[in-house]
Each structure stands twice: as structure tokens, then as C-alpha cells.
Amino acid sequence: MxxxxxxxxxxxxxxxxxxxxxxxxxxxxxxxxxxxxxxxxxxxxxxxxxxxxxxxxxxxxxxxxxxxxxxxxxxxxxxxxxxxxxxxxxxxxxxxxxxxxxxxxxxxxxxxxxxxxxxxxxxxxxxxxxxxxxxxxxxxxxxxxxxxxxxxxxxxxxxxxxxxxxxxxGAGADTEADEENAPEFHHVTVLRSEAVEALQPAEGRVLVDATLGGGGHSELMLQGGATVWGIDQDPAARRAARKRLAAYADRLHIVAGNFRNAAELLRAEGLEAVDGILADIGISSPQVDQAERGFSFLAEGPLDMRMNPAAPRSAADIVNTAAESELADILWQYGEERASRAIARRIVQERAKAPITTTTQLADIIAGVLPRKGKQHPATRSFQALRIAVNDELGALDALLETGLSLLKSGGRFAIITFHSLEDRAVKRYFDRVTRPEIDRPEWPAPRPNPEYAARQVTRKPIVASEAELAANPRARSAKLRVIEKL
Ligand SMILES: C[S@@+](CC[C@H](N)C(=O)[O-])C[C@H]1O[C@@H](n2cnc3c(N)ncnc32)[C@H](O)[C@@H]1O
Incomplete structure (x- = not known):
């Protein structure tokens, strides 16, 4: 492995x-x-x-x-x-x-x-x-x-x-001993069969699971007979997947790294072209559930939010050092938080008194600006925004989109599951861009061939979770799966 x-x-x-x-x-x-x-x-x-x-x-x-x-x-x-x-x-x-x-x-x-x-x-x-x-x-x-x-x-x-x-x-050194001691990893896989079927796993086919997580999608790919290259930037996820998928060790290759570098990571392993790539974007349940990872405003933990614990910038770094305008932009762009400016101003006032180091400290500061309305905690959008900024989630997705097709064989499939509109918009735009044979502009007398045309849409509309899946896992309600096939 x-x-x-x-x-x-x-x-x-x-x-x-x-x-x-x-x-x-x-x-x-x-x-x-x-x-x-x-x-x-x-x-x-x-x-x-x-x-x-x-x-x-x-x-x-x-x-x-x-x-x-x-x-x-x-x-x-x-x-x-x-x-x-x-x-x-x-x-x-x-x-x-x-x-x-x-x-x-x-x-x-x-x-x-x-x-x-x-x-x-x-x-x-x-x-x-x-x-x-x-x-x-x-x-x-x-x-x-x-x-x-x-x-x-x-x-x-x-x-x-x-x-x-x-x-x-951290847990980045993936040793067998670590696997033995790996804590339980509970993540319910979303759109499991829909996403994996789209990649048509079979013996001899090589598939990339760009977001290995707990290995839920990879497991089904391996059961289908495929060889799987699973990438994750979180050492805890890699350990959990390795443990869960130990029976398939001869066909599973686990790669530590960011999927923004998928092409380099896989080429460095001697892999030039594969039959399918799946990315199930976002965080895993254990990342949110474990207070010490600092993703959740519900439990006290260090204000961290890094999926890769060795990444250079934590949420606390951003919250305590970013300029007020940068903070407001992050909250607005990635969280669509209407009170972004007021929250950023309050953060800057509070951090002048003492550094903001814990999740609950930040959640309380936000709640002080934005009283609770309805069921949602006032810090929900700000925490999402910070998480996206800390992990540069949209940047990584863009990089994966731009390189994914180059890794695929002709007829290879590219499937992406997203959980919020910012991600889905990026995927939809990119998939539209590369599946249109022609482009047209009002100022042109006739449509012209699209130089980026390289794939066909497998799903015109995004695939969403079935009623049965929603009943079992409400987290699946915002999931959207889009798939294209390289020409
Ligand atoms: C939603 S979970 C995947 C769950 C997995 N499909 C399963 O069924 O168990 C997303 C995983 O992708 C990883 N991840 C997110 N962004 C990443 C990136 N840019 N590079 C590498 N891994 C990433 C996270 O650490 C997390 O483990």
C-alpha cells in the first residue's frame, strides 16, 4: 500500500x-x-x-x-x-x-x-x-x-x-500501530450507490476517491472489483479508511495530500490516466463531532478547523490576525452572513482585549452581535465561512476541476458531490464549460466550436438523495451529485 x-x-x-x-x-x-x-x-x-x-x-x-x-x-x-x-x-x-x-x-x-x-x-x-x-x-x-x-x-x-x-x-505518520488505536470513525456516506455506480467499478478499472474519508465510497468501489487510489488530507480519515478497508489492501492505495494536487500526487505514483474520479466535497462527521478539531460551535475546543492538522493557518490565526475588512469578506463570501461587517467589527474589538482561542469564545462573540432567531445558531454561517477559508475549500475544488479531466482516460467519469451552493455553482459552471460543443456570443454571427469541449454530461440535472436516504440521514438533504464523462 x-x-x-x-x-x-x-x-x-x-x-x-x-x-x-x-x-x-x-x-x-x-x-x-x-x-x-x-x-x-x-x-x-x-x-x-x-x-x-x-x-x-x-x-x-x-x-x-x-x-x-x-x-x-x-x-x-x-x-x-x-x-x-x-x-x-x-x-x-x-x-x-x-x-x-x-x-x-x-x-x-x-x-x-x-x-x-x-x-x-x-x-x-x-x-x-x-x-x-x-x-x-x-x-x-x-x-x-x-x-x-x-x-x-x-x-x-x-x-x-x-x-x-x-x-x-499529528497523526500524519500512517503506521499500522496507529490503525490499531484509531478511534471510531462514524461517517454516514451520502449518495453511496448513486456516486459509485456512476463510476462503473469493475475488475481492472482504476478509480480515484479524492475524498477518502472513512472509506464509504471506496468500499463499494473495491467491492465492485476496482483498484482504488484514495486521497485525504486528514490523517485520522486515512487511518480509519485503512482499518476499515484492510481486506482490500492489495487493491487500495492510500495517498496523503490535498486533492488540489491530485494530478501531481498520482503521477508521482506512476499513474497517468484513470477510469474515474469521485470527490465527496466537504468535511466528515468526525471532523465536526470531535471537539478538539475545533469545527463546532456547540462544544468547547481550540479554534482550529484544519482538515490537515499540519496546514499552516488555523481558524484562530485568521480570527486573531486578519484585517477587519478581510474577516468581513470571508464571512460574507463563504457564509453569506448578512451581519458580516458587524461581526468582524466585534471580533476585532474583542481580540484587542484577549486573543480568541476557543470555538465557544467565538460563538459567544457572534451570538452577542446576532441574537438567536429560529432554530439555527447565530454562529452557523460564520463557522462555515471560516472553515471554508481555513481549508481554502473553493480554491482546492477549482484546482481539482481544472486538472481532473486531464487524469481521465477517454470514457472516464468525473463525479462530484457538493453540499452547498457555492461549491455546486463552481461544479455546474465548470461542467457546463467543458460539455458544450459550441459557444455563442451575441456579437458573433454564428456559434463557434468550444476549444474546451472535452466531455459529455452524464446527469443533466444533479442527482439528489432519495426519500429513504433522507429519512435515514438528514445531512444528505443538501447533497448534489453531478457527473460528466470524458469524450
Ligand atoms: C465528506 S468526507 C468523505 C467521506 C467519504 N466519501 C466516506 O464515504 O466515508 C470528505 C473527506 O474529504 C477530505 N477532504 C476535504 N477536502 C479535501 C482536500 N482538498 N484534499 C484532500 N482531502 C480533502 C476530508 O478530510 C474528509 O475526510
Missing amino acids: SSAATESHATPAAPAGTCYKVLMWEAGALTTEQLNAWQHARRELLARMRDAGIKGARGNLARLGEELRELSQQAVVAPLDTCAQAGFPLARVGALAAKLQREEGLLAYRLTPCSATVLVELTGEEGIDSLVARWCTATPDLQWCSTPLVEAVSAAEAAEWQESCRNAA
């Missing part, structure tokens, strides 16, 4: 032999002055160690390396600006991660937007310098700085760092 990760990763194996920690960074990530200063410090350190008769770099270079890593994170330069939003973009440093997945002896790695620290154990004849050179040439799109920092570390140090990577990734 595969598990490409854009975040920190650790294999379950503990180090035993000769281990190296390698720090690589992109050439543009540091200014020449910073690099010169760092190289000077490094030369001095090595000279001091040589004079003192200290063999091996143990610890000293690592400390210097940490400084460099911090520097390189501060000094992100264009065109790395996409990093901030997307976590670590697979297309760049993450391309190295994809290569590393196949490297025997890989123990752990950590990525920043413009650097990678890799812990590896030498297992064969190949020396560390040759190994690093091979990683560099295997990622030709990246301009690696020519002097990576290579440090020998003891097995104990390696084990410690491996463990810290595991912790940094």
Missing part, C-alpha cells in the same frame, strides 16, 4: 544502522548574504571541531541546520508564494517527497515550502553523497542549493527525530 505524503512522514521501521540527516533547500530560498553568513558559520564550526579532534558532526551541524531551516522558511521568495495557502505544494519540494517514498532506508522527512530535511539509513552499497545527488537529479524542476547539509546521526538520535516527525505530523 502506498502512502505518499506532502507532510512529515515516518515509516514504522526503527533505525538500526548508519543514519544520515540531510538538509536540502532551494537555491532561491535564501539571499546570497544569508547563505554566505551561514556557510561562514559552518566552515568555522567544522574548523573548531577539527581542531578539537571531534570526529563526526553529531548535533553541532544539526543546530546550525535548524537555523538554516528557519532562515529558509522566513525567506520564501517567488514563485513559492503558492505555498502559504496550500501547505506544502507537491509540485515543488513535495516532488522530492514522492521520490523519497520509494527509497529504501527512508526513515522520516520534514518539508518546508522551500527545504527538505530527510532522515535516511544506508541499506546498500550506495554512499550518502551519491544518494543525495540522485535525489537532486530525480527532481530536475527544483534548483537545489549545491551544498546540502549532510550529518551522520546515531541510531538513537535518528529514532528520536523520527518520533518528533511523527508527532509533528
Whole structure:
């Protein structure tokens, strides 16, 4: 089973032999002055160690390396600006991660937007310098700085760092042990048979479940005989799906990452074209139900809302640092909250007194502006808006829409389930755009061929939940499934 990760990763194996920690960074990530200063410090350190008769770099270079890593994170330069939003973009440093997945002896790695620290154990004849050179040439799109920092570390140090990577990734290190301890994951799959039937699972067909979640859709695809590549950015979901679908391990490949990078993630795994893609957009029930994930205003928890716990910006970051106008825009655009300006103003007043750190604190602030009317809690729309902003949900959907068709074989199907109008509008617009053979404009004498024409609509109208499904799962009432087929 595969598990490409854009975040920190650790294999379950503990180090035993000769281990190296390698720090690589992109050439543009540091200014020449910073690099010169760092190289000077490094030369001095090595000279001091040589004079003192200290063999091996143990610890000293690592400390210097940490400084460099911090520097390189501060000094992100264009065109790395996409990093901030997307976590670590697979297309760049993450391309190295994809290569590393196949490297025997890989123990752990950590990525920043413009650097990678890799812990590896030498297992064969190949020396560390040759190994690093091979990683560099295997990622030709990246301009690696020519002097990576290579440090020998003891097995104990390696084990410690491996463990810290595991912790940094939250549950991101998908180990078998974690699966054993995975908490129960209750998510009722919406439009289960409708969505899966649309992708026609069968032996030999390769399907992508871009939102693996608890594996409800994937399970049906696997039962149909298909090979499934399941993507999720939430380590808890990946663990739950792996546990639930253990019986299909030979046909299930679980990929850690954001579906906005689906094309790169899958191509890095050697997959060029597939028979179907399903995305069941949005959050899973456990994400909302577990107070510590910070999605719910009903239970006290940290104001977090990140589906990927390693993503750079939490809801608290936005609430405590965004300008008042940005906050108001988020609440209006993603929550259609009419009181967006008043709520944003109150948030800014309150955070001047003390940081807003919990879900209930924010919910109370909003309730103070917007008294409760009817059944809906006054914070409902604001929480939805913040969640969409934290996870850049519409941006990720747009990116998936723009690349999905390129991943499909001719005749391959693209199915998307959405839960609110903003998402459905994006899907409908895109599907209309690529299924129209011709386009017409009032100023043109006749319609012209549509250069984007690449698919046909499988469902003219969106498929919605049946009465029976609605009775069993009221959450399904806003679900809409749209499907197209590549020509
Ligand atoms: C509605 S749940 C999917 C449930 C799944 N179909 C099932 O039946 O169990 C959505 C899942 O997609 C994941 N997700 C949402 N946006 C994502 C993104 N941009 N990239 C990767 N995973 C994402 C969430 O973490 C969540 O686990």
C-alpha cells in the first residue's frame, strides 16, 4: 500500500544502522548574504571541531541546520508564494517527497515550502553523497542549493527525530500501530450507490476517491472489483479508511495530500490516466463531532478547523490576525452572513482585549452581535465561512476541476458531490464549460466550436438523495451529485 505524503512522514521501521540527516533547500530560498553568513558559520564550526579532534558532526551541524531551516522558511521568495495557502505544494519540494517514498532506508522527512530535511539509513552499497545527488537529479524542476547539509546521526538520535516527525505530523505518520488505536470513525456516506455506480467499478478499472474519508465510497468501489487510489488530507480519515478497508489492501492505495494536487500526487505514483474520479466535497462527521478539531460551535475546543492538522493557518490565526475588512469578506463570501461587517467589527474589538482561542469564545462573540432567531445558531454561517477559508475549500475544488479531466482516460467519469451552493455553482459552471460543443456570443454571427469541449454530461440535472436516504440521514438533504464523462 502506498502512502505518499506532502507532510512529515515516518515509516514504522526503527533505525538500526548508519543514519544520515540531510538538509536540502532551494537555491532561491535564501539571499546570497544569508547563505554566505551561514556557510561562514559552518566552515568555522567544522574548523573548531577539527581542531578539537571531534570526529563526526553529531548535533553541532544539526543546530546550525535548524537555523538554516528557519532562515529558509522566513525567506520564501517567488514563485513559492503558492505555498502559504496550500501547505506544502507537491509540485515543488513535495516532488522530492514522492521520490523519497520509494527509497529504501527512508526513515522520516520534514518539508518546508522551500527545504527538505530527510532522515535516511544506508541499506546498500550506495554512499550518502551519491544518494543525495540522485535525489537532486530525480527532481530536475527544483534548483537545489549545491551544498546540502549532510550529518551522520546515531541510531538513537535518528529514532528520536523520527518520533518528533511523527508527532509533528499529528497523526500524519500512517503506521499500522496507529490503525490499531484509531478511534471510531462514524461517517454516514451520502449518495453511496448513486456516486459509485456512476463510476462503473469493475475488475481492472482504476478509480480515484479524492475524498477518502472513512472509506464509504471506496468500499463499494473495491467491492465492485476496482483498484482504488484514495486521497485525504486528514490523517485520522486515512487511518480509519485503512482499518476499515484492510481486506482490500492489495487493491487500495492510500495517498496523503490535498486533492488540489491530485494530478501531481498520482503521477508521482506512476499513474497517468484513470477510469474515474469521485470527490465527496466537504468535511466528515468526525471532523465536526470531535471537539478538539475545533469545527463546532456547540462544544468547547481550540479554534482550529484544519482538515490537515499540519496546514499552516488555523481558524484562530485568521480570527486573531486578519484585517477587519478581510474577516468581513470571508464571512460574507463563504457564509453569506448578512451581519458580516458587524461581526468582524466585534471580533476585532474583542481580540484587542484577549486573543480568541476557543470555538465557544467565538460563538459567544457572534451570538452577542446576532441574537438567536429560529432554530439555527447565530454562529452557523460564520463557522462555515471560516472553515471554508481555513481549508481554502473553493480554491482546492477549482484546482481539482481544472486538472481532473486531464487524469481521465477517454470514457472516464468525473463525479462530484457538493453540499452547498457555492461549491455546486463552481461544479455546474465548470461542467457546463467543458460539455458544450459550441459557444455563442451575441456579437458573433454564428456559434463557434468550444476549444474546451472535452466531455459529455452524464446527469443533466444533479442527482439528489432519495426519500429513504433522507429519512435515514438528514445531512444528505443538501447533497448534489453531478457527473460528466470524458469524450
Ligand atoms: C465528506 S468526507 C468523505 C467521506 C467519504 N466519501 C466516506 O464515504 O466515508 C470528505 C473527506 O474529504 C477530505 N477532504 C476535504 N477536502 C479535501 C482536500 N482538498 N484534499 C484532500 N482531502 C480533502 C476530508 O478530510 C474528509 O475526510
